[in-house]
Amino acid sequence: MVTKKNVMFVALVGMAALSARAAERQVVVYTALDRMFSEPILADFTARTGIAVKPAYDTEATKTVGLYNRLVAERSRPVCDVFWNNEIARTLALDREGLLAPYDSPSASDIPAAFRSPVHTWTGFAARARVIIYNTQLVKDEEAPDSVFDLLDPRWKGKAAIALPLFGSTSTHAAALFAYLKPEPAKAFFSGLVANQVKVLAGNATVRDDVAAGIVPWGLTDTDDAYGAIVAGKPVKMVYPDQEGIGTLVFPNTVALIAGAPHPDEGRALIDYLLSPEEERRLAEGAGAQIPVRATVPVPGHVRRASDLRCFTLPWEELPAALEVSQPFLQSTFMR
Amino acid sequence: MRTPLGVQALACPLRRLVAPACWAAFALVCYGPLVGFLGELGQETAGPSGADxxxxxxxxxWTSFYVAGVATLAAVIxxxxVGxxxxxxxxxxxxxLLALCAAVLVVPPYVFGIAWLAAFGARGAWIAGAETAxxxxxxxxxxxxxxxxxAWAYFPLVVLCTWASLRxxxxxxxxxxxxxxxxxxxLWFVSLREARDGVLLGAGLVFLLAWTDFTVPDLFRTRVYAAEVFTEFSAFYGLGPASRSLAPLVLGAALVLCAFVVREDRAAFRQAGGRASAPPLPLWGAARWLAAGAWLVVLGLLLLPVVILFQRALPLEDFGLAWKAAGPELRQTLxxxxxxxxxxxxxxxxCAVLIVPHPWRRRRWLEGLTLLPLFVPAPAVGIGLIRLWNRHGGMGEVYQSEAILVLAACARFLPLAVLxxxxxxxxxxxxxxxxxxxDGLSGWAWQRHVALPAAWRHGLAGMALVFAWSVGELGASLLVAPPGASTxxxxxxTLxxxxxxxxxxxxxxxxxASIALPGFLAALALVGRRRFSLSR
Incomplete structure (x- = not known):
């Protein structure tokens, strides 16, 4: 029976629930790192600090770019506190747009300067590399490609795959090539991919899966994806490309506080947590096999340090400008 | 005697005040996103243009048309x-079997796609042996x-429409x-010929659903129009370009729906509501085997996805892991x-209270208008919701809360309940x-003591359908899910x-499993009662 007393009781319970909810400390994080890797870390952060994390993940098909554009769209009324990007180019683009707030995290004091913003708007940690993955049942070890430029080799016509270079780390790789090779040669390179019938798939995980399944003999992907297939016992091997040439692209995760973040204190706490040496070690030892940027963080045997590789060296600051040139060209070339 | 209710029958406060308020809410929930979406069409934005x-x-x-056309043809064949x-x-x-057909209709089509790939995909269990060959x-x-x-996901729709029209x-x-x-x-030359309007209705519905679906084509790496626009929007957050891109799909859906309203208006089978059903045809010889074969084929096709997926997910401990890993999503979804x-x-x-008193022809058009949001591509609904609700103030608070997921589901499936x-x-x-x-009953009392008891089964069926389809909703919620909320x-x-x-x-x-119970309830209400038919 609906009585005045009942209605008041329900209203009181509702108000209590709402106020309890409002009092809860929380942080909103947009993360491009694969959910399977980032979710346990965020859960541990909540367990340790009592701060609830509200994450927004992106899909593999629109990796990083979706979150980047969402942050740009929300600039007048930010919802996000912390952007945890799994690469660096879009973070730098956000920085250029003035969407990041400076925060000099005490956890970042031992991170090399090359992986930190001079004005503390972003910090890099736990890197990955762009690698070649090949199917050992279709490609002999001695014939395996060892350069990204093998994508243009007529020998591999229609037999190699990349992810759509508009998104995620493939987009960063493309921008890096635009910056390194300069625009016209880079355009010739990507047009050459189309001419050589390189398969363009939805994401790096899809490239890995198709190579592992033998649908394509080899492709370009990231270390975490390739390592996942190796651990799963798939007939694949990984090659760090261009060790005799321009070097392998190694790029860090980046974390940044959003300007005008609704929960800045909680955001700083999360950044401190993510940048701690313990978390970088955890990312290295985890299924993502990330490469620590700190020399002091120990790595398991299967993870190669950046210092052991010939790396593709590039001033990070050049990436946003290169993105602006590369994206329209790649969109017109590859958007299906 | 089933004379439709006259206008005066509903001359009560419900009709004068509450029902218009419900229509206003319906317009806000279902047509608001559509208006928001259309409003973006005129926005000036940079982007690719020209002949290319x-x-x-x-x-x-063309690819969308091909996929929807082949799906429709196969579903009809x-x-x-079978119907x-x-x-x-x-x-x-x-x-x-008919109840199962109705229940299967509420299973999201991507479940069928995942089952197919689990069996016959690159890593499919059923293809593994023949892989090399x-x-x-x-x-x-x-x-x-x-x-x-x-076609596999939607053929039960044709079965049910054929069955209903043949009755x-x-x-x-x-x-x-x-x-x-x-x-x-x-059966072939007389019954099916008489039932062609029902078959056509089923075919049209299958076409509309296949035309706007992007989940299955995305699974099969087929670039259909809706999938392309969804990717473009997710990537670039360009409301204007995405809206302009989706406009042909919305227009196509509206045109097909109009064609069906006109067609059904002329159809004869709907007029037969209330007549005695034709008795079953005598069954002997080859017909007996044919019927048994059809029974088994349909049962197999309907149950196969669950069997394949269950087999793929084994051992049983993995269900426990999935339950644990997706607990928050399951709670959020339910x-x-x-x-x-x-x-x-x-x-x-x-809303129904205002539709019912109208004459039959006007009612068909009102129902058609009510149904339109059901066939608007999900990404268009998502874009419209962003345009409508992502504002400062109270609307923004709604947009940033889980309530936006409820609104997304209602924006797409509320028409089912109205109908x-x-x-x-x-x-x-x-x-x-x-x-x-x-007896001196007031308008309210009449609604309470007469209308509701008489129509509750239909309402329950509609609500069960909304529940079940909301469980599988993806296209709109993927765009509007607030941080910390996922279905x-x-x-x-994502996985x-x-x-x-x-x-x-x-x-x-x-x-x-989440939709099995409401799906079964809906199925019982839809086909288990003789009083229900698609004709009225």
Whole structure:
């Protein structure tokens, strides 16, 4: 029976629930790192600090770019506190747009300067590399490609795959090539991919899966994806490309506080947590096999340090400008 | 006697105040996003343009048309004969099979796609043995496989429409034909011919659903129009370009829906509501085997996805892991779907009260308008919701909360509840109103004591459908899900790209389990009661 007393009781319970909810400390994080890797870390952060994390993940098909554009769209009324990007180019683009707030995290004091913003708007940690993955049942070890430029080799016509270079780390790789090779040669390179019938798939995980399944003999992907297939016992091997040439692209995760973040204190706490040496070690030892940027963080045997590789060296600051040139060209070339 | 309710029958405060308020809410929830979406069409934005763009779009539209067309054709080829057999032959357990058909309709089509890939995909369990022999000829990711999977998911719709229309054909035509020929020829040349409007209705619905679906084509790496626009929008957050790109799909859906309203207006089978159903045809010889074969094929096709996914997800411990890993998503999904169904039930009743008193022809058009949001592509609904709700103030608070997921589900599926209530209320005999008036019942009391008890089954069926379809909603919620909120469908869609096949299979079984109960209730309400038919 609906009585005045009942209605008041329900209203009181509702108000209590709402106020309890409002009092809860929380942080909103947009993360491009694969959910399977980032979710346990965020859960541990909540367990340790009592701060609830509200994450927004992106899909593999629109990796990083979706979150980047969402942050740009929300600039007048930010919802996000912390952007945890799994690469660096879009973070730098956000920085250029003035969407990041400076925060000099005490956890970042031992991170090399090359992986930190001079004005503390972003910090890099736990890197990955762009690698070649090949199917050992279709490609002999001695014939395996060892350069990204093998994508243009007529020998591999229609037999190699990349992810759509508009998104995620493939987009960063493309921008890096635009910056390194300069625009016209880079355009010739990507047009050459189309001419050589390189398969363009939805994401790096899809490239890995198709190579592992033998649908394509080899492709370009990231270390975490390739390592996942190796651990799963798939007939694949990984090659760090261009060790005799321009070097392998190694790029860090980046974390940044959003300007005008609704929960800045909680955001700083999360950044401190993510940048701690313990978390970088955890990312290295985890299924993502990330490469620590700190020399002091120990790595398991299967993870190669950046210092052991010939790396593709590039001033990070050049990436946003290169993105602006590369994206329209790649969109017109590859958007299906 | 089933004279439709007159306008005066509903001359009560409900009709004067509450029902218009419900219509206003319906317009805000369902047409608001559409208006928001249309409002973006005129926005000036930078982006690709010119002949190349249109050539690409036309190519994508053709692919969408091809996928929807092949799916429709396959669904009709399979569904119409099966519907006819189940309707006109005395097959044991046919009601259970029809209930299963209705229940399967609420399973999201991507579940069928994932089941197909689990069996016949690159890493498929059922293809593993033949892998070497088929390679390199076998490519599981093709447009026609996407179309076949959509046909697999939607053919029960054709079965049900054929069955419903066959129930309403005049029995004397079949009786006359049976004097000259056997039951199978009668079924083929007389019954199915009479039921063509029902088959066409089923085909049209399958076409509309396949035309706007992007989940299955995305699984099969087929670039259809809706998938392309979804990717473009997710990537670039350009409301204007995405809206302009989606406009042809919305227009196409509206045109097909209009064509069907006009067509149904002229159709004869709808007029037969209330007539006695034709008796089952006599069954002997080959027909008996044919019926048994159809029964088994349909049962197999309907249960196969669950069997494949269950097998893929084994061992059983993995279900426990999936349950644990996706617990928050499962709770969110069930909560969202429950609230969506409840809201749809309330608003649907209020809206139906205003639809029912209109004359038949006007009512068809009102129902057509009500149904339109159901066939608007999900990404368009998502874009419209962002445009409408992402503002400063109270609307922004709603946009940033889980309530936006409820609104997304209602924006897409509320029409089902309105239609179900409308069909239920339309069947309340005029005599009951007169009897109530003689008894001195007020308008409210009449609604409470006469209309609701008479139409509750239809309302329940509508709410169950809203619940079940909300469980599988993906296209709109993927765009509007606030930070910290995710649904089972979103989780599955995200995991798909990481190759977590067993987890995905286990989660799909969870989705099916989540909708099994309301799906079964809806099925019982839809086909288990003789009083319900698609005709009124």
């Amino acid at each position: 763009l249109w050539a690409r779009r036309l190519g994508l539209l 399979l569904g119409a004969p 006819a057999l189940l309707s006109r032959l005395r097959v044991p357990g046919r009601r259970a 088929l390679q390199p000829a076998w490519d599981p990711y093709q447009a026609w496989t996407a179309a076949l999977v959509l 309403a054909i005049p029995p004397e035509r079949e009786a006359e034909a049976l004097l000259h020929t056997g039951p199978i020829r009668t 909560t969202t779907s429950f609230y969506a169904a409840a809201l749809a039930g309330l608003l649907g009743y209020g 179900a209530w409308a069909r239920g209320l339309a069947r309340v005999p005029r005599a009951l109103y007169d009897a109530g008036r003689l 089972l469908s979103i989780r599955i869609f 798909l790209h990481y190759g977590a096949d067993r987890m995905v299979a286990a989660l799909c079984v969870l989705v099916v």
